[in-house]
Amino acid sequence: MRKVFDRIAIKLVLWLVFFSLILTVISTFGQVYFDYRQDRKRITASLDTITSQQLPGVTRSVLAGDTATVNSLLDKLVRSSGIAYAAVVVDEKIVWQQGIPLAGNGILSTYPLLADADEKLPYGALEVVADTKPMWRDLTLRFLKILGGNGIKIFLIAGFTLLMFQYLVTRHLEALAQQIHRLDFSKPSTPLKLERKSRAEHDELDQVVSGLNTMQERARQAYESLARNEQRLLLFFDSTEEAIVGVDCDTICSFANDACLRMLGLDAYEDVIGKGLHELFVHSGMSNKIDFTEECLVCQVMNQGRALQCDDGFITIPGGQKLATALRAYPVFKNGNVSGALIFINDNSEKRELLRERELLSEAIEQVPVMILIADSDNAIQYVNAGLERLTGYSRNELMGRSAFFLEDTSATGKEKIAAVETRLQAGKQWEGMLETQSKFGKPLKFFSVISPVFDDQNRMVNTISVSREVSYEVxxxxxxxxxxxxxxxxxxxxxxxxxxxxxxxxxxxxxxxxxxxxxxxxxxxxxxxxxxxxCERMRKMVREFQLLYRESTAFDELQSIARIMTAVLEDLGPLMTMHKITCNLKLIDETSKIAANKAKLSLVLRNIVVNAIEAMSSTGGILRIDSVLQEDTLVISIGDGGGGIKKEHQELIFEPFFSTKPVVEGAGLGLSVAYGTMKSLGGTITFASEEGKGTLFNIHIPLG
Structure with missing residues (x-):
């Protein structure tokens, strides 16, 4: 019986009958209530008609005090159709009455007794009560007839609806349900087809059937794909070198692959499945000490619900053997809760040893006082060591991706040298030689470099390794x-x-x-x-200067203020600077007022350097810059000009005796040579930096002490 009422058609019909009955009862009550109002109005109108005929006689008889006539008139009213009771009330007391009073079951009408039409206050009233029992019986019969008729209609419609729904919908839904119960995605199945006439236009059931057939086919394909993936996963688990273990929420092993058996030294899966994880192995951290007070990594994964890993730990297997391993654990979720964990274990003993050797090698490379640079086949820098950073002043981030030859001279000669290096490397040969460049801060550097190509298995050059030693000091x-x-x-x-x-x-x-x-x-x-x-005088002066060249001084070194010496030199050369439109920008520090040096020799050095600067700007004019700075125990005087600079091929010769770029009749080439030799005799030296087209800066290093 319960299965019958569980059917959709029965439920639909029951709800249809229920709501139809409610609507029928409500509509019937409305109709009966309307009839009741009409009947009541009709009875009231009838009372008014009958009473209006007898009211004058009753009024006269009451005024005359004729009891017999009053009773006769009241009796006549009672015998009239529908009137059950009539009475005359004077001063709120019933004086005359006929019939049986009805307590709340009649319709009461009251008519005032007036002596004449002009009188406003009645001296009594006539009360007439109509019997409503016939009206109620009639209304009840009408209610039952309407309700019975509508009920029969409802049940007929419900029965027809049940039959139609059963034929059009329910039987097809049952067929769909049976088809779904019989589904087996592991086997091919025939598509569902309803037992109904085919039609051009498909209704909702046809669409549902089409959707179910499509879903069935896709589900079967998904099942086959899942089965294939499961097979591949099992093959992967068994073929991988990583040990894989699955545990439930109680750390009981439920899965293990072949690599796990080999790592643990076991022969059969029965030795693993069902065992506690700590019965098989115990994991410890980098300290290689087992701490039983610390929560194990797998338990942490299940408690925290997130993946964890330890790349530098150890596992201890039965028998006390310890293996250096990397362990990763991932939580397994079911219905939103952690139901276990999947553990991957990899024996990384060799990897750790290689990493340790790599770290030692990397540390050694970082500490060696040579420059090591590795570039790819396009000469883009991929690695530099700390030695290169220290010597060039460039940081590793500034050098990454730049050309390995970015420090080289970009002139035509420099490009030819780079091309020659690349050609030799492409030929698979090692190149070695001198490279000249500048640091980030403009300091000139010289390197002896050995550049070696690296080829892959297809004989393609993939990298170059450059090992360079800074030889500026040696040179x-x-x-x-x-x-x-x-x-x-x-x-x-x-x-x-x-x-x-x-x-x-x-x-x-x-x-x-x-x-x-x-x-x-x-x-x-x-x-x-x-x-x-x-x-002859010029030749005598030349002989004298040549005679003083590199002659050691035996005279007392007079302490002399740099400012005074420089001022004297500039005053002496003032006319020459004015003639060539040269102004002097003199900035000397005050910390060192005197130095232990021969006044004559120091004046000679300063004079020759300043004269050289003036001659460099003789054709264009400009500003002669003279600065000084204290560097530890050395005073450095810098004299810079804005002339044309010194050509690169001449820079190694400027301190040579008799070398000059001026015409023979204009100079003997001893000025800078004498200055250089004189500074050497004073224990100092002269350095310079020059860029062709921008000028030259001479630095005179004077020892203080």
């Missing part, structure tokens, strides 16, 4: 040694040269002066004689 030391040897030879030559050349020159000067004094000469001869004498 400078070598140059100093060579220069010292040169100057030593020149020094030995200077005494002999001055004697052999100076004495004849003195004789020539004397003869020229004697001829000029004793012989009357024409103006043209005098000018020629004066020119010859000036040239």
């Amino acid at each position: 400078a030391l070598h140059n100093e040694l060579v220069n010292a040897k040169k100057m030593e030879a020149v020094g030995r030559l200077s005494s002999s040269f001055a004697h052999e050349f100076g004495n004849p020159l003195f004789g020539v000067r004397s003869v020229l002066r004697d001829i000029a004094d004793r012989v009357a000469l024409t103006e043209e001869d005098k000018s020629l004689m004066e020119l010859a004498y000036r040239e």
